[in-house]
Amino acid sequence: MRMTTITEAIISAALAQHGSSGAGEAVAAHAAGVAEHAGAALTSVDGPMWLGLIPLLPLLGVVIIAILACFNDKSKLPAWISVGLIGVSFILTLVTYLGWDGHSVIHTRLWEWIGLSWGDHPGQTLSSGFAFYFDGLSLLWMLFVTGLAALIGLYASEYMEHDLGLGYCRFFAAFCLFVFSMSCLVMGDNLLMLFLGWEGVGLCSYLLIGYFYKKKTAVDAGMKAFIVNRVGDLGLLMGMLLTFTTFGTVEYDALFTQIHAGTTASGVPLADTWQVWAIPLLLMGGAFGKSAQMFFYVWLPDAMEGPTPVSALIHAATMVTAGVYLVARMMPLYTADPNHVALTAVTWGGTITAFWAATIAMAQYDIKRIMGYSTISQLGYMFAGLGVLATTGGVFHVFTHAFFKATLFLACGAVMHGFAGQLDMRKLSGLWKIPGFQITVIAMLIGCLNLSGFPFTGGYFSKDMIIAEAFVTPDSVIWGSSWAGWLLLLTAGLTAYYTFRVFFRVFVGPVVYEPGEDLHGDAEHFHPHGPKWAINLVLTLLAVGCIASAGLYFVGGEHGWTGGMVHASSAVVETGHGKHGLLFGKNPHEIMFYISAVFGFGGILLAAWFHGPVGLAGLLIGNRTKADVVRMDPIARAIRPISTWAEHKWYVDEFYHLVLVTPLKVFAYLFSWFDKLVVDGLVNLFGGMPKVGSDVIGETTQTGVLHDYAQRMIAGVAVVLVVVVLVVF
Amino acid sequence: MTDAVLMLAQADFPTPMGVLTLNHYLFVSTAMFALGLIGFMTRRNLIIMFLCTELMFQAAGLALIAFGRYHLNFDGQTFVIFILTIAAAEAAMALALVVLLFRRRESLDADLWAELKG
Numbered sequence: 001m002r003m004t005t006i007t008e009a010i011i012s013a014a015l016a017q018h019g020s021s022g023a024g025e026a027v028a029a030h031a032a033g034v035a036e037h038a039g040a041a042l043t044s045v046d047g048p049m050w051l052g053l054i055p056l057l058p059l060l061g062v063v064i065i066a067i068l069a070c071f072n073d074k075s076k077l078p079a080w081i082s083v084g085l086i087g088v089s090f091i092l093t094l095v096t097y098l099g100w101d102g103h104s105v106i107h108t109r110l111w112e113w114i115g116l117s118w119g120d121h122p123g124q125t126l127s128s129g130f131a132f133y134f135d136g137l138s139l140l141w142m143l144f145v146t147g148l149a150a151l152i153g154l155y156a157s158e159y160m161e162h163d164l165g166l167g168y169c170r171f172f173a174a175f176c177l178f179v180f181s182m183s184c185l186v187m188g189d190n191l192l193m194l195f196l197g198w199e200g201v202g203l204c205s206y207l208l209i210g211y212f213y214k215k216k217t218a219v220d221a222g223m224k225a226f227i228v229n230r231v232g233d234l235g236l237l238m239g240m241l242l243t244f245t246t247f248g249t250v251e252y253d254a255l256f257t258q259i260h261a262g263t264t265a266s267g268v269p270l271a272d273t274w275q276v277w278a279i280p281l282l283l284m285g286g287a288f289g290k291s292a293q294m295f296f297y298v299w300l301p302d303a304m305e306g307p308t309p310v311s312a313l314i315h316a317a318t319m320v321t322a323g324v325y326l327v328a329r330m331m332p333l334y335t336a337d338p339n340h341v342a343l344t345a346v347t348w349g350g351t352i353t354a355f356w357a358a359t360i361a362m363a364q365y366d367i368k369r370i371m372g373y374s375t376i377s378q379l380g381y382m383f384a385g386l387g388v389l390a391t392t393g394g395v396f397h398v399f400t401h402a403f404f405k406a407t408l409f410l411a412c413g414a415v416m417h418g419f420a421g422q423l424d425m426r427k428l429s430g431l432w433k434i435p436g437f438q439i440t441v442i443a444m445l446i447g448c449l450n451l452s453g454f455p456f457t458g459g460y461f462s463k464d465m466i467i468a469e470a471f472v473t474p475d476s477v478i479w480g481s482s483w484a485g486w487l488l489l490l491t492a493g494l495t496a497y498y499t500f501r502v503f504f505r506v507f508v509g510p511v512v513y514e515p516g517e518d519l520h521g522d523a524e525h526f527h528p529h530g531p532k533w534a535i536n537l538v539l540t541l542l543a544v545g546c547i548a549s550a551g552l553y554f555v556g557g558e559h560g561w562t563g564g565m566v567h568a569s570s571a572v573v574e575t576g577h578g579k580h581g582l583l584f585g586k587n588p589h590e591i592m593f594y595i596s597a598v599f600g601f602g603g604i605l606l607a608a609w610f611h612g613p614v615g616l617a618g619l620l621i622g623n624r625t626k627a628d629v630v631r632m633d634p635i636a637r638a639i640r641p642i643s644t645w646a647e648h649k650w651y652v653d654e655f656y657h658l659v660l661v662t663p664l665k666v667f668a669y670l671f672s673w674f675d676k677l678v679v680d681g682l683v684n685l686f687g688g689m690p691k692v693g694s695d696v697i698g699e700t701t702q703t704g705v706l707h708d709y710a711q712r713m714i715a716g717v718a719v720v721l722v723v724v725v726l727v728v729f
Numbered sequence: 730m731t732d733a734v735l736m737l738a739q740a741d742f743p744t745p746m747g748v749l750t751l752n753h754y755l756f757v758s759t760a761m762f763a764l765g766l767i768g769f770m771t772r773r774n775l776i777i778m779f780l781c782t783e784l785m786f787q788a789a790g791l792a793l794i795a796f797g798r799y800h801l802n803f804d805g806q807t808f809v810i811f812i813l814t815i816a817a818a819e820a821a822m823a824l825a826l827v828v829l830l831f832r833r834r835e836s837l838d839a840d841l842w843a844e845l846k847g
Contacts, residue, residue, distance in 0.1 A: 704846030706778075706839045710769060 042135060042568065044253065047108035051096060051132050054089045054142065055183035061085040061176035069169035076164070078172035079157030083150055086179050090146035097139050103568050105253075106134035107189065114192065122265040123248030133189030133252055136565035140395065141186040141325055144402045145318045149179045151538050152317075155410055156309035158534035159417055171211060171307065178204035182318055186325060191240045191250040194326065198236065198290065201319045202229050208314060209306040221302035228299040232289015236326075239282030243333075246275040252329070256570055259332045271338050280334045280342030283326060284349070291323030291379045293353045298653055301372040308413030311368065316375045316409050317402040324382045324398050328391055328571040335389070335573060344479045347387025347470075351484040351491075354380025356650075358494040363636075363646035366423045367502050368412050374451060375405055377495060381466055384488055388481050390469030391571040396562040397466060400458035400549045404450035407542040411444040414531045414539065415506070421516030425502060429627035430511035430613075436530015441507045443539040446546050448503045452496035453600040455593070458549035460600070463492060464592045465559070471588035482583075489599055496603025501611050504622065505630070509613030512627035610635075754795035761788035775827045775837045779820075786816055 065078045100106065109131040117125040134142075153175060160171050178201060185197025202225075210222030244250050247258045248265030262270050270276050287293075292300035303315045314320070327334065327346060334343050354377045361373035378401050385394030415431065416423055431437045450459035470485030478484075515526040531539075553560040557567070566572055583591055605621070610632040612622020624630050636643040645651065701712070765784030772778055790809045797805020827837070834841050 702846060704843035706842070707770065707773075714766065714770070 043104040045104045047106035051108040052110045057085040058176040058179040065173040074165050082172045083153040087150040093142045108132045128190045128192040131189040132187040135569040137569035140565045152309050152313045155538040174207045208310040209303045218305040221305040225299040232286050235282045235285025276337045277341040287323030287326045294349045297376045304368045304372045312406045312409035316405040321398045327386050331571045350380040350383025355491045358491045361498045385466035388470045388473040389573045392559045392563045392566045393465030397462035400462045403545045404447045408447035414440040418528045421518035425505045426628035427514040428506045430509045431507045439536045443543040446543045448499045452499045455597045461553040468588040468592040471583045493599040493603040496600045497607045500604045500607035504611040751799045758788045758792040773839050
């Protein structure tokens with residue numbers, strides 16, 4: 001067992017300074033306290049090599065499925081291979097978690113990936129292993145990534161069955177590749193491994209959004225996701241390069257040691273440098289791109305063009321939380337800045353996005369897109385949580401959100417599957433009474449309760465933790481953090497409203513349905529078909545997982561299980577920031593349970609009043625008797641410009657098109673003409689000259705007579721000989 | 730190899746007509762090459778032209794052997810053995826081509842084939 005620890009180094013240094021073994025214990029305790037300050041106090045343990053199987057098994061799945069595709073396999077074998085291999089990865093992760101001592105970092109180095117050295121000074125060696133770094137944060141992430149991927153793979157085995165054959169193989173190959181990339185992203189022990197996974201998940205996202213490649217909107221959406229992410233990735237790449245030039249390393253251990261020491265690689269105090277705020281801001285750009293925040297959010301709603309299991313796994317539960325992971329992982333860097341510039345940007349970026357996306361979600365009619373906007377909004381909460389130094393809250397929300405949002409998406413997917421692609425809430429109603437959809441409706445209800453922060457659900461506890469911390473953290477530390485808290489509270493009310501708007505309109509009330517555009521056959525004789533065992537099983541398991549995730553708040557230490565996990569990772573935040581803000585003269589954590597419950601109930605009641613059907617048990621305030629006539633309609637008409645704008649997503653896409661896409665297209669046309677006229681023209685001019693010359697010369701010299709050619713050859717050799725003789729002798 | 734042996738080896742050969750030196754061989758070689766060249770340029774019969782190229786070939790071989798003897802190594806002879814081998818193969822092919830060309834036009838005149846005129 002290797003024990004290279006910062007704590008140990010500090011302790012030995014301190015002991016050497018004091019020179020007395022009597023004071024050793026106190027000094028050691030002090031040193032541990034200091035080390036905890038930057039979250040770099042974790043001891044390091046060598047992990048077994050089989051940890052490498054966690055990412056490599058899904059990669060093996062890609063190879064096997066590719067071979068199956070070559071043999072034109074038409075069975076469900078690709079699905080079973082994916083589920084099996086990812087399931088084994090999940091079990092291995094679980095074994096690792098159970099064998100973990102709860103406070104150290106498990107290191108496994110498979111091989112040296114990049115090792116460059118161009119000098120002896122610090123910062124002249126770039127070393128990056130294909131190595132894994134298991135602390136509380138990466139273990140937590142891996143548990144839900146592999147677990148949810150296995151479940152959603154099982155769901156997809158039924159959902160994708162209309163596409164058996166090459167399409168099925170393509171889907172599951174990309175699915176496995178995604179799990180491999182996401183594992184590299186989360187488990188990697190340096191920023192380069194993270195980058196490898198980061199780009200890998202981006203590629204898989206692109207491949208799976210554009211899965212229906214004959215549909216133009218799907219292809220466009222894939223391109224949009226990829227291009228918007230490129231912009232964010234530029235920030236990530238620049239942040240990484242700047243990290244390397246500043247700290248001389250990209251490996252987490254060495255990096256956190258350096259940050260903890262408070263100097264750059266060349267010994268300059270960190271607080272005096274511009275990098276201390278520039279690096280976190282650049283990394284934030286990458287995180288915002290991947291997690292669809294602020295200016296970058298536009299790709300995520302369009303990504304709903306992909307198959308629903310993909311929306312659930314990649315665009316709700318796992319990949320889009322990679323940005324949150326990056327910020328949480330780099331928390332020591334964010335807190336190293338005495339002015340908290342980047343943290344303030346993260347807080348307000350997250351808060352504004354949460355509010356903005358919620359306002360759009362309120363006016364949409366496509367239920368899957370509503371879930372897409374709610375994902376953006378919830379990711380905003382997570383970033384706001386990280387920003388106000390509530391890492392535990394942010395990470396807990398990632399965890400609960402992964403379960404309830406996967407449930408919501410998969411329930412929407414079951415509806416889509418059963419109604420030939422119908423997602424318009426104006427054409428669907430009363431699913432509760434249609435045979436076969438009961439499990440879907442119950443799962444949807446549990447998901448909706450979580451999303452709207454209904455008391456004692458997982459989403460309620462995690463969201464409360466974030467909002468309460470926004471009030472706990474004083475405005476002097478994070479600029480306007482209590483205002484962010486109020487905006488997040490308002491957003492919680494909006495969230496409850498738009499979530500139950502979907503539920504009350506689609507899942508209860510009079511039975512109305514119309515098939516969607518994927519219909520094969522006669523619309524007159526259309527019968528919805530309820531999901532079969534795989535979808536029902538997964539929905540049940542996920543709904544149970546949603547309920548269980550709430551229990552995590554009560555097990556473990558002060559902030560529940562997640563608190564313990566975060567405390568055993570680099571994401572832990574010091575408590576010495578004077579975090580003692582009050583709300584109405586009370587501890588925000590205690591009072592928030594009531595305040596947010598009021599906002600949540602308020603939203604649900606509003607949704608029931610405006611969209612609830614007649615005679616719904618317990619909520620007798622609704623009056624809807626048709627699918628597309630609700631009490632909201634006259635109000636929407638009365639505030640027409642606003643409601644129409646919200647329905648058109650505030651015209652942000654159109655604005656981007658005008659400001660970014662159109663000028664680029666104009667430039668592209670201009671350059672295309674320049675290329676054709678000037679560049680190609682010059683090349684053709686020079687290319688044409690020999691041709692003209694040869695036409696003239698060829699007429700006279702190319703006679704076809706053997707002797708003439710021999711003559712010229714001899715003459716040429718003679719000339720060369722004469723020149724050689726004249727020059728040499 | 731000592732200098733004495735080298736000098737002995739490079740010594741001129743006495744003949745009934747005088748002393749035979751490297752220059753004599755080179756002269757014969759040059760003369761053969763010139764004859765071949767002139768023959769190639771002046772004759773139109775394909776077989777004669779082909780024989781002339783062979784003559785130039787052998788002239789080069791002779792010069793190589795002479796130089797090899799002069800420098801007392803086997804490089805020149807090695808070359809010539811290669812040249813002879815290749816010349817044998819090439820002669821077989823070239824004569825076969827000539828036969829084919831003759832069958833086309835019932836003539837050996839090289840000027841009859843001028844289709845490559847550009």
